[in-house]
Amino acid sequence: MPVTDELSLVFGALADPTRRDILTRLRTGPITVGELAANYSMSRPAISQHLAVLEGAGLIVRTVNAQWRECSIREAGLDDARAWVDEQRADWNERLDLLGEHLGARRAEHREHESAEDTESRREERR
Incomplete structure (x- = not known):
């Protein structure tokens, strides 16, 4: 086709x-x-x-x-392609920003969990 x-x-x-x-x-x-x-x-x-x-x-x-x-x-020949690429770039930048935020939150949760485990380990060592 x-x-x-x-x-x-x-x-x-x-x-x-x-x-x-x-x-x-x-x-x-x-x-x-x-x-x-x-x-x-x-x-x-x-x-x-x-x-x-x-x-x-x-x-x-x-x-x-x-x-x-x-x-x-023809000057306008690439306008549609440029607009499409710009739209894709904006979409991927937004997705990557959201992924970065998600991974940052997961790292923070992981650090909090490790910190809580360390605190618990120290308490048990003192007993």
Whole structure:
């Protein structure tokens, strides 16, 4: 079954190191397909396939400028992914904080129990 939700398309596109590298190169501004292809030891059709995946995920825009095909980053392309990651991070931070509080309470209970046992042992030694 093909993936169609936007978030899965974005993460799927980002799963490939070549596509992540392409996005890194596009941070400086629009680049022609030929300039991008020159950076990789793969065919132009393979580069075009990577670009199609990035475009399908909404991460880049391809335009025609005279006889050149240029690619540029679509600024809002990562917004949904960033929001999802931020939500997950907040959720996990909250869970870890609660776990820390729980473990702290358990340690305090354990120390109180040990202290009570020590006190009882000293009483018995005196008898």
